[in-house]
Amino acid sequence: MSGDTDVRRALQRIQAPDELDAQRRAWPLVRAALEAREPIAWPKRNLRPLLVAAAVVLILAAAVSSPGRALVGSVRDAVGTSEKVKARPALTSLPAPGLLLVNARTGP
Amino acid sequence: MVGPGRQERSWIRGAQAGSASDLEALFREHWPRAHRAAYLVVQDAAAAEDIAQEAFLAAVRSLDRFDRKRPFGPWLHRIVVNRAIDWARARRLRRETAEVDAGDEYDTGDLGTFSSGVAAGLASLQPEHRAVIVLRYLLEYTPGEIAELLDLPRGTVNSRLRRGLDRLEEIMDREHA
Numbered sequence: 001m002s003g004d005t006d007v008r009r010a011l012q013r014i015q016a017p018d019e020l021d022a023q024r025r026a027w028p029l030v031r032a033a034l035e036a037r038e039p040i041a042w043p044k045r046n047l048r049p050l051l052v053a054a055a056v057v058l059i060l061a062a063a064v065s066s067p068g069r070a071l072v073g074s075v076r077d078a079v080g081t082s083e084k085v086k087a088r089p090a091l092t093s094l095p096a097p098g099l100l101l102v103n104a105r106t107g108p
Numbered sequence: 109m110v111g112p113g114r115q116e117r118s119w120i121r122g123a124q125a126g127s128a129s130d131l132e133a134l135f136r137e138h139w140p141r142a143h144r145a146a147y148l149v150v151q152d153a154a155a156a157e158d159i160a161q162e163a164f165l166a167a168v169r170s171l172d173r174f175d176r177k178r179p180f181g182p183w184l185h186r187i188v189v190n191r192a193i194d195w196a197r198a199r200r201l202r203r204e205t206a207e208v209d210a211g212d213e214y215d216t217g218d219l220g221t222f223s224s225g226v227a228a229g230l231a232s233l234q235p236e237h238r239a240v241i242v243l244r245y246l247l248e249y250t251p252g253e254i255a256e257l258l259d260l261p262r263g264t265v266n267s268r269l270r271r272g273l274d275r276l277e278e279i280m281d282r283e284h285a
Contacts, residue, residue, distance in 0.1 A: 007276055008245040010226035016147035022157040023139050027132065029161060033168040034123065034131050 120176050123168075135164060138181060141247060142188045148242045149192035150199075151231055159195060163187040185247055186257045189239050196235030229279035233272055240268040241276070 016022070062068040094100065116137070122130025142163060147156035167174075167184055174183065230238055243254045251269065255262040 004245070004273070006280075007226055007241070007273065011148065011230075011242065011246045014144070014148065014227050016144050016156055017153045018157075019140065019143060022143055022153075022160070023136075026139065026157065026161040026164065027135060030135055030164045030168055031128055031131065033165045034126065034128060034171075037169060037171070 116180060117176050120171075120174065120180060124171050124174070124176075131168070134180060138184055139164070141181075142184055145185060145242050145246055146188050146192045148230060148246060149189060149235055149239050150196050151238075152199075155195055156192070159188060159191045163191060181247075182249075182253070182257060185243070185249075189243060189257065193235050193239050196238075200235070225280065226276055229276035232279060233275055237268045237272040237275075240265055241272040244269055 063072060116134070119130040119134045119137075123134055139160065143156060143160040146159040146163075147153060150156050150159065163184055166187055167180075174180075230241065233241070239258065240254055243249045243257065244251070249257065251262060251265045254260070255265045258265070
């Protein structure tokens with residue numbers, strides 16, 4: 001036997017007994033199963049991706065509109081992510097004469 | 109596993125929409141090989157018919173979840189061959205329980221009526237080895253694809269193929285001698 005080729009050829013020659021009749025008997029059952037099943041309607045099958053896409057579009061549109069931008073701004077203020085103006089150290093004279101009580105970590 | 113052809117995708121789409129004629133085309137295309145594969149693994153004509161039939165029924169029931177970009181054949185063959193292996197194992201267990209001693213040879217079922225050649229050799233293999241031989245040489249899957257279909261390591265598939273082929277050669281050589 002020359003191995004693979006002979007086995008392949010021999011296997012493809014073997015027929016199950018009653019092959020065609022078995023096919024004829026099986027088809028009505030398979031067809032009945034198709035008729036018995038309720039196909040999922042297209043919108044239902046695709047509902048989830050459609051809803052996700054619609055939500056993304058709505059959020060983007062809202063963020064771009066002017067009330068949306070205002071809302072984003074106020075959220076940013078509330079959360080505190082906007083830049084804070086930091087005081088710079090500077091040497092200036094006091095606005096009035098007198099003594100200045102200074103308290104520091106190292107003491108007065 | 110290559111993707112399905114345009115024709116097959118169209119049949120699947122039609123069947124998913126409820127078309128009996130598209131399902132029939134799909135059935136006619138795939139029934140003969142699915143049935144024959146089941147028969148060669150279980151070696152019992154009635155069981156093979158039941159297995160192929162149930163595989164199609166299972167396929168129809170989950171048709172809506174089927175991804176049309178994937179080929180239908182491997183999906184069906186996975187169901188058929190795994191069911192056939194389960195059936196053949198169950199039969200072996202039943203016979204062992206009934207204390208029927210088959211010696212070294214495995215149960216030959218209907219294929220026992222083939223007194224010579226590959227069919228007789230196949231009948232002497234364990235169901236798991238038969239399945240790998242059938243997937244490789246009847247259904248033409250590569251060892252990697254067989255490993256995927258049966259959830260087996262590729263090395264196991266290769267060793268089953270080797271052992272199966274050796275056994276077939278041994279039997280056929282004995283006949284030719």
